[in-house]
């Protein structure tokens with residue numbers, strides 16, 4: 001569990017003015033990491049942190065870099081074209097680097113003039129995936145999502161008996177994960193119409209998004225050595241936004257008995273910025289269960305989990321159609337949910353993933369599954385929002401949607417707010433639907 005320390009002080013201001021604006025996602029208290037270069041430059045990719053509207057190039061600190069072994073080791077790792085070397089170092093190095101960056105970027109830092117040369121406006125950079133993602137696993141941690149989807153598939157038994165005992169997941173596809181800005185070609189697949197005798201190969205007519213968080217793994221574990229829940233978060237670097245694009249008609253036909261396959265592996269979009277668990281420390285909440293629900297098995301339970309295992313992260317999905325873009329209309333919010341409503345925590349996901357000895361590696365990515373809340377307006381997918389396509393929604397532009405149309409741009413956002421702390425944000429994960437290939 002990461003502690004609240006001087007880097008979270010809400011009074012801290014930066015000499016980078018844009019970081020001090022009240023609505024900024026990237027105040028000094030956040031310091032999320034990304035991989036970037038100047039747009040169109042062909043420069044080597046390297047690691048940076050967000051401060052206000054700028055990126056601090058971590059390979060350009062020069063003489064401002066503190067002479068402290070852990071910090072220098074962490075900074076050396078940031079010259080790589082992916083966060084993996086930094087991820088492998090673990091929490092002591094991450095903490096040391098955060099403390100150093102907080103001091104360097106604080107108002108009154110003697111290094112301000114020198115460091116100004118290491119700032120590049122975010123509007124002038126292009127981002128790459130934050131890490132080389134070796135393996136990707138997508139969970140199903142929202143009981144509200146699982147129940148709503150289950151109700152559509154199996155009205156008599158929406159929630160299967162294993163749901164309250166283990167964090168359900170499937171192994172996803174890493175090769176088609178891309179950073180925000182992804183253009184997603186509408187996939188073809190086998191579709192089996194209700195009452196039809198045989199399936200057809202056709203473009204999906206039920207393309208959907210899923211509002212999720214991604215969990216970026218730090219140091220791995222050896223094969224055969226489970227990670228106990230009380231140490232699970234030592235293996236987590238941070239969180240990003242994740243859109244698990246899904247073709248519901250392909251999914252409905254193919255998913256039994258082995259789970260999602262081609263309905264999910266054609267595209268996944270993540271945000272460029274990874275918000276560290278250190279930055280999220282002020283936004284912890286107790287994790288608990290309703291009294292009528294079973295207590296988890298001991299390997300999925302613990303005092304730290306009960307005290308502060310949940311995270312309060314507001315999540316939002318917005319949509320902008322091609323017609324809205326042409327008319328200059330802004331994206332329209334479709335839903336908002338909060339990760340605190342998740343049935344399973346990040347530590348439980350990790351403890352369960354490794355309980356059989358499965359080895360995680362630095363840069364592995366875990367999806368939380370679609371985050372939906374208990375109330376209307378909190379649906380993390382169109383499947384839930386439109387009751388499987390039965391209740392179309394009308395956008396402010398007058399257009400109707402059951403599922404996504406070509407040209408639709410889907411934008412995920414996330415942020416944390418709590419009295420006594422600075423608001424921090426995740427930026428966005430956006431992607432646009434392209435027509436199916438002819």
Ligand code: MN
Nearest residue numbers: 210244369370
């Ligand atoms: Mn998913």
